[in-house]
Amino acid sequence: MGAKVSRADFEWVYSDEPHATRRKEILKKHPEIKELMGYDPMFKYVVAGMVLVQIISFWLLKDASFFTLFIAAYCFGGVINHSLGLAVHEISHNLAFGHSRLMANRIFGMFANLPIGVPMSISFKKYHLEHHKYQGDEKLDTDLPTQLEAQLFCTTYTKFLWVLLQPFFYTLRAFFVYPKPPSSLEIINLIVQLVFDAIVAYFCGIRMVGYMIGGTILAMGLHPVAGHFISEHYMFKKGFETYSYYGGLNFITFNVGYHMEHHDFPSIPGSRLPMVKKIAGEYYDHLPQHNSWTKVLFDFITDPAIGPYARVKRQHKPRGE
Numbered sequence: 001m002g003a004k005v006s007r008a009d010f011e012w013v014y015s016d017e018p019h020a021t022r023r024k025e026i027l028k029k030h031p032e033i034k035e036l037m038g039y040d041p042m043f044k045y046v047v048a049g050m051v052l053v054q055i056i057s058f059w060l061l062k063d064a065s066f067f068t069l070f071i072a073a074y075c076f077g078g079v080i081n082h083s084l085g086l087a088v089h090e091i092s093h094n095l096a097f098g099h100s101r102l103m104a105n106r107i108f109g110m111f112a113n114l115p116i117g118v119p120m121s122i123s124f125k126k127y128h129l130e131h132h133k134y135q136g137d138e139k140l141d142t143d144l145p146t147q148l149e150a151q152l153f154c155t156t157y158t159k160f161l162w163v164l165l166q167p168f169f170y171t172l173r174a175f176f177v178y179p180k181p182p183s184s185l186e187i188i189n190l191i192v193q194l195v196f197d198a199i200v201a202y203f204c205g206i207r208m209v210g211y212m213i214g215g216t217i218l219a220m221g222l223h224p225v226a227g228h229f230i231s232e233h234y235m236f237k238k239g240f241e242t243y244s245y246y247g248g249l250n251f252i253t254f255n256v257g258y259h260m261e262h263h264d265f266p267s268i269p270g271s272r273l274p275m276v277k278k279i280a281g282e283y284y285d286h287l288p289q290h291n292s293w294t295k296v297l298f299d300f301i302t303d304p305a306i307g308p309y310a311r312v313k314r315q316h317k318p319r320g321e
Contacts (some may be wrong), residue, residue: 002156011235012313018137019263026264026280027193030230033279039098040269045168047112048088050080054115061211069211078172078219085111085253092125095269106185108210119193120171127174128135132266136241139316142174143233150308161299166229188262218238225249227293230300232259237288241312245290260284
């Protein structure tokens with residue numbers, strides 16, 4: 001089954017997550033960073049263009065062969081859907097219309113969600129903000145792999161399988177380890193998505209619904225853009241729990257690679273995160289970083305020192321303590 005991982009447990013720490021402290025230090029030294037906060041007025045137009053491109057592609061590909069659809073889903077449609085998923089990530093931080101227009105952000109998140117094929121925008125926000133606030137918390141941070149995942153996927157071959165199945169673990173894990181009752185907006189998100197999928201099936205054929213969802217799954221698994229799932233918080237160097245990536249794929253992923261900067265300043269849109277690094281480079285340049293998401297995937301699968309256990313965890317403390 002290939003080399004077995006060398007870790008037998010997560011990296012348990014007893015300190016608070018580091019981003020709040022660094023944020024205060026940076027703002028004290030570089031108060032001009034506050035000017036970068038706020039929504040990006042161009043963001044909504046970029047996202048709308050991506051949704052339109054996907055809808056047009058559904059019509060153009062409706063009679064394509066299965067092989068053509070597979071290649072298109074992996075190389076084109078899935079990449080755009082992954083990017084739209086990261087647009088939903090931006091929207092979860094109210095970076096489409098700002099904090100004063102919360103409902104506009106939620107509605108636009110449902111719109112960006114449409115070509116992805118499955119409803120996720122509202123649910124993502126519900127869990128993602130806790131990932132920021134309680135990073136590493138064994139219960140509240142559902143970005144962390146479960147104990148069962150870490151035990152089952154602990155060899156080279158099983159880690160390869162885990163990467164392939166990552167879309168399912170990433171999207172379904174929260175509902176099992178930290179279930180929350182569905183909100184009215186989640187139900188609306190579901191209805192809107194089902195109506196859109198039905199419209200695509202009616203005008204372009206049911207295969208296009210498969211193309212939508214299949215592309216989403218392919219681009220969240222063994223795919224270069226999916227490398228960010230692992231690069232962001234898996235411990236490639238002991239003691240460091242968040243990593244940035246400064247490669248070219250940031251161009252199509254709303255700079256999600258600037259992940260140290262994002263966790264330090266989640267109210268700054270992705271388009272401005274490179275400015276954070278430029279202004280406060282002394283806080284980031286010396287930290288471990290990635291330059292290739294493809295290499296991240298390769299190293300995760302082949303390096304026995306890295307696996308689902310290579311995450312920093314903190315014991316859960318009930319809120320209010």
